[in-house]
Amino acid sequence: MGLLVVGSVALDSVATPFDKVDNALGGSATYISLSASYFSGPVHVVAVVGDDFPQKYLQMLESHNIDLDGLQVIDGGKTFRWAGKYHYDLNSRDTLLTELNVFEKFDPIIPDHQRKSKFVCLGNIDPVLQKRVLDQLEKPQFVVCDTMNYWIEGKKDELVSLLPRVNVLIINDSEARLLANEPNLIKAAKLIIGMGVQTLIIKKGEHGALLFSGDVIFSAPAYPMEMIFDPTGAGDTFAGGFIGYLYKTQDLSVENIKRAVIYGSTMASFCVEKFSTEELEELSYLRIQDRYREFLGLSRFDDNL
Ligand code: AMP
DSSP, X not given: OOEEEEOOOEEEEEEOSSOEEEEEEEOHHHHHHHHHHTTSSOEEEEEEEETTSOHHHHHHHHTTTEEEEEEEEETTOOOEEEEEEEOXXXXXXXXXXXXXXXXXXXXXXXXXXXXXOSEEEEOSSOHHHHHHHHHHOSOOSEEEEEOOHHHHHHOHHHHHHHGGGOSEEEEEHHHHHHHXXXXXXXXXXXXHHHTTOSEEEEEOXXXXXXXXXXXXXXXXXXXXXXXXXXXXXXXXXXXXXXXXXXXXXXXXXXXXXXXXXXXXHHHHHHHTTSSTTHHHHTOOHHHHHHHHHHHHHHTOOOOOO
């Protein structure tokens, strides 16, 4: 049946202290679907672009077994645009521009044959739209949801009302603090779980990720990177690898969810190695497996004192 991904498809302008790129391929659905495509196909994308969106990007996505039946192309419309500028440490960024354009009137319509989808990734878009997607599905089994400060600040009530329908919420540390209104991450996690989400993953950029599920707390390392070109999309790429692996294995045990966190981190580590989706376009399952094994080695130690 495939994995259903909803989110933004965007043209991004990104500046880092070392380089910049204008109108490059971006968007949450783009990164999620490309990342997930290495684990399982087909990946069905529900999103919207304007007629200014370059055809070559659509072809590239389709060549990765990404089904674009649910992608609306609006005649005379302008594609969503985002611009960001990274600080010196590449861990934090300022958003310079968020132009919703075709997203302002977007009504996500799930094609009939995708309404039975069981695995769904709600990428970062307006939580009202994320909810509208869930309303059209017959009986989703596993819903992963991502969001960002823009929506936590602008549509917090809508987001919070969505959380009881979400199995895994993936956010970064500053978003967790903002959502819970609590500076301590562990307390923030408890408050967010209290909002009704089953499992919470908090990404901490170059410091790894924390998983909270029931009584379990799992701390995943980050891959030590010497060269980071562009962190844009790392969070979405994480979500794509995470749900792609779980869809492939169809095992939702906590132990397997921990493995999925490592696969998510593995995919994110590739994403940041080049601008935009460049590195994600050229990966192979073999390279992913090699880096996954390196990840395992990172936190293995001999406790036989
Ligand atoms: P990340 O770096 O994982 O937080 O994701 C960055 C991607 O999110 C970029 O490619 C943007 O196009 C996209 N994006 C940024 N702001 C928004 C927003 N408000 N709604 C939807 N997508 C967004």
